[in-house]
Amino acid sequence: MEFKEAKNKFVQTWGALGSQWGINKTMAQIHALLMVSSEPVSMEDIMEELQISRGNASMNLRALMDWGIVYKEYKAGERREFFTAEKDLDELAVKISRERSKREIKPALKVLKEVSSIEANATAEEKHFVEQTTKLYDFVLKADNVLDKITEYKDNWLTKLVIKIMK
Amino acid sequence: MEFKEAKNKFVQTWGALGSQWGINKTMAQIHALLMVSSEPVSMEDIMEELQISRGNASMNLRALMDWGIVYKEYKAGERREFFTAEKDLDELAVKISRERSKREIKPALKVLKEVSSIEANATAEEKHFVEQTTKLYDFVLKADNVLDKITEYKDNWLTKLVIKIMK
DNA sequence: ATAAACTTTCATTTTTTTTTGAAAGTTTAA
């Protein structure tokens, strides 16, 4: 396999993986492209390489920056903007995890708390509902906290976690 | 909030959360419905409660069973099939994690290994590509293994993990 | 202040994903 082929395969795979995890394909592809680029890349080049429109590139780059995993860079004497991805994988995982927690898990927790707090009247159905949603609330809260703790280790959190688990 | 309202809110929220994580909305809603039902539910009732077609119900129930998180049940003297969800949350999380690893992470790892193994010729770009994809391969492999180890604790793995991390 | 060189926005179009529903298939009881 030659470089161009490998790069393309990587970008396609990363895009497909993104889709399966609720991230739009192009967004994941742009991220993949930036991840393996040693130099900052211009919007023009992203459009060219992924064969996408200007609008699409612009919107997805904005989204990636909102996630905090892609940065704008300015080159001296160049009017154009260039983009780079967060390349430190520990940091990348921490940011994605924080963002998903904030956007998706926290709001879900709020709802779980609400619905598990209803007056459970006589019926077995209602009792079971309250019991099950309460368990779910506790579980999700605990998982969210664990993730938070783990990623707080900062440098090399994954390796540190491996060590903790092993011993 | 009364029971019916709470139940509906829970089902809707679980459905929306599913979408954000790449699981089709109806599939997540059916799962939510079964999670909080104390008794097995017939396909007819699922269709009625979620206002979906027979085909949709059938296909998504099949998918949930393929994931191993919903079971068919037969009631004595009843021709119809009934469905229940895995209600143990530890077990549920383990199954989802195993399944996503098998379906999505493992194939992605295979590609990462492939593309990181190309002959890195002279250019800095190629060198960076190999370096970055190799790091990514190591990271994803390690994360996948950690998840596997954690869920191996079986009963109460999440609580056990909390304890390990805290001390 | 002007205009060139860019980027962003968003109504419209395209693509992808999901849902429908009717026909085909299966199981059970008589």
Place this chain on the structure above:
DNA sequence: TTAAACTTTCAAAAAAAAATGAAAGTTTAT
């Protein structure tokens, strides 16, 4: 073996999500 009571399948329709591209907006150099 027949037929009633179910479930599954899948081509077509509908809905949802993503992409386009041109107009509007912004920035910078002169």
